[in-house]
Amino acid sequence: MPNLMGNDLRYQMKHLVSTFSVVCVIVLAIWGCENKSEKIENYKITITAHSAVTPVPQSPQSWNTFWMPRHQSIIDRVKQGNVDLIFIGDSITHFWDRPNQGKEIWETYYVKRNALNMGFAGDQTQNVLWRLENGEIAGISPKLVILMIGTNNSGQNTAHEIGEGIIAICKTLRKDLPHTKILLLAIFPRDEKPSERREKNAQASKLASTIADNKWIYYMDIGDKFLNKDGTISKEIMFDYLHLTAKGYQAEAKAIEPMVKKLMNE
Numbered sequence: 001m002p003n004l005m006g007n008d009l010r011y012q013m014k015h016l017v018s019t020f021s022v023v024c025v026i027v028l029a030i031w032g033c034e035n036k037s038e039k040i041e042n043y044k045i046t047i048t049a050h051s052a053v054t055p056v057p058q059s060p061q062s063w064n065t066f067w068m069p070r071h072q073s074i075i076d077r078v079k080q081g082n083v084d085l086i087f088i089g090d091s092i093t094h095f096w097d098r099p100n101q102g103k104e105i106w107e108t109y110y111v112k113r114n115a116l117n118m119g120f121a122g123d124q125t126q127n128v129l130w131r132l133e134n135g136e137i138a139g140i141s142p143k144l145v146i147l148m149i150g151t152n153n154s155g156q157n158t159a160h161e162i163g164e165g166i167i168a169i170c171k172t173l174r175k176d177l178p179h180t181k182i183l184l185l186a187i188f189p190r191d192e193k194p195s196e197r198r199e200k201n202a203q204a205s206k207l208a209s210t211i212a213d214n215k216w217i218y219y220m221d222i223g224d225k226f227l228n229k230d231g232t233i234s235k236e237i238m239f240d241y242l243h244l245t246a247k248g249y250q251a252e253a254k255a256i257e258p259m260v261k262k263l264m265n266e
Helices: 004-041 067-079 091-097 103-109 125-133 159-176 196-211 246-263
Strands: 085-089 115-119 144-148 181-185 217-220
Touching: 067 115, 085 091, 091 103, 091 115, 103 246, 125 159, 144 159, 144 246, 159 181, 159 196, 181 196, 181 246, 196 217, 217 246
Parallel strands: 085 115, 085 144, 144 181, 181 217
Antiparallel strands: none
16 A cells, blocks of 8 residues: 555655745845845935936047947947956046057056956046946956046036046946946046146045945045146156156056055955
8 A cells, every 4th residue: 555644745845845945045036136235225425416427428529539439349349258357437548548658558567457448538427427327337247447537527517526426437337347346546636736627626536535435446546646746747747737648657557556456356
């Protein structure tokens, strides 16, 4: 006679184990989602509505016909994967690509790290936001993003607005790249001598630095590396008192290298 009680008991035990496994998977999934959200929602900084935080592409001009093709080329490169390090910014970042300016130093420090240059000449914070929301970081999870942006906003935005624009970018990066660390650089000094725009950028950077938690977002001010003792800027460092020479890029690379190594776990 079949052992019905034994079969029934085995069935119940099997069903119980299966149910327990499903519950465990669900609990772990919920925990993972909450843990991820917690990281992002830690940055409770209120941002007001203004131009520096409103994502828009650059307005087409005769000098920036490169902008949309460069945006598309970055999307195409990102689709190939193998991106561990990203630089995001304006022309100061863009010109890492230029021979006899930043290119040779880039090849020394960053090519081996699978780095991607996402600098765009003329970009303001709102243009970076638009690029990030339109495919430039889709489907990748780099180890580190290095961000320096804001000087092109100084002609039309307040220091507070510029700072909020930078914070908005950091929050977007944390949301879309939750496993990526961010090295936020203070806006580099500009103009031959201390000026109103230089001070505005310094105040913007000070505000932006408040989002740094030294866990996912780190902040560095390396501005002193570009200044003489009297606060002036030499053309040997910035040929037009804004854009870096090869010597300027070497100074930047050397200044951030220890932090880059640390954040990339090298």
